[in-house]
Amino acid sequence: MGTVGAEEHRGVTAGPEGWPTTEAEAVAAQERLREAADLVGPGPGPDEVRTVAGVDVAYADDGSLVAAAVVLDAASLAVLDESVHVGHTSFPYVPGLLAFRELPSVAAALRGLSRCPEPDVVVCDGYGIAHPRRAGLAVHLGVLTGLPCFGVAKTPFVFDHEAPARERGAWSPLTMDGERVGRALRTQDGVKPVFVSVGSGISLDNACALVLRLAPAYRQPETTRRADRLARRELAARTG
DNA sequence: GCGACAG
DNA sequence: ATCTTGTCGC
Numbered sequence: 001m002g003t004v005g006a007e008e009h010r011g012v013t014a015g016p017e018g019w020p021t022t023e024a025e026a027v028a029a030q031e032r033l034r035e036a037a038d039l040v041g042p043g044p045g046p047d048e049v050r051t052v053a054g055v056d057v058a059y060a061d062d063g064s065l066v067a068a069a070v071v072l073d074a075a076s077l078a079v080l081d082e083s084v085h086v087g088h089t090s091f092p093y094v095p096g097l098l099a100f101r102e103l104p105s106v107a108a109a110l111r112g113l114s115r116c117p118e119p120d121v122v123v124c125d126g127y128g129i130a131h132p133r134r135a136g137l138a139v140h141l142g143v144l145t146g147l148p149c150f151g152v153a154k155t156p157f158v159f160d161h162e163a164p165a166r167e168r169g170a171w172s173p174l175t176m177d178g179e180r181v182g183r184a185l186r187t188q189d190g191v192k193p194v195f196v197s198v199g200s201g202i203s204l205d206n207a208c209a210l211v212l213r214l215a216p217a218y219r220q221p222e223t224t225r226r227a228d229r230l231a232r233r234e235l236a237a238r239t240g
Numbered sequence: 241g242c243g244a245c246a247g
Numbered sequence: 248a249t250c251t252t253g254t255c256g257c
Binding site for chain 2: 151
Binding site: 057058059060061065093 | 249250
């Protein structure tokens, strides 16, 4: 259980009051967080979701970063609102503690949404309860914002799963110690699946149904693609 | 005990 | 995450 590097400590004042600055504090915060997550309510079903937000962060070599939030119309996938937050890293990347590196900036980007400040659902780039302490990025953001939230990751991390059938829509359980923590969901025929796990305020069924609507043409949901593109474009514009 | 490990 | 050209395929 080490301490965060000294250079990484600078700037933590920019984060929320009481935001962890060491790995030990972060782990303790996650233990408390899992209690606050809503893993019961099914949340909004596919036909009840009008607006969906996607968030992502892009990093530069010098420690600067750009967090982006994009809100899409769930039916047409048209962009309804966009927001970026420019900042710098205040916590290193530590497997299992990604939220402490990304969330302060992501929260800031969400606060910057002016046209559509309260989307029906938020989609994260990473995991929810599929996490060593059941407190991944999406759980954290869901509790922090009070909005239904789930995660869509690109790699299996440390979980087990059988390959889902080849067709779009096919899925198989993502497990950890025999416990179901998410799903490997095929969003395109013959393309590697994405890994969906609940954060808070929405069921796994509803999350997966929404992911399929958000991914009509590519592996990843449009929310993530749009947020990723926006963050990179803004970072490039501020760099060389 | 050590290493691997979302982005 | 980021570093990076061409290349195979619809």
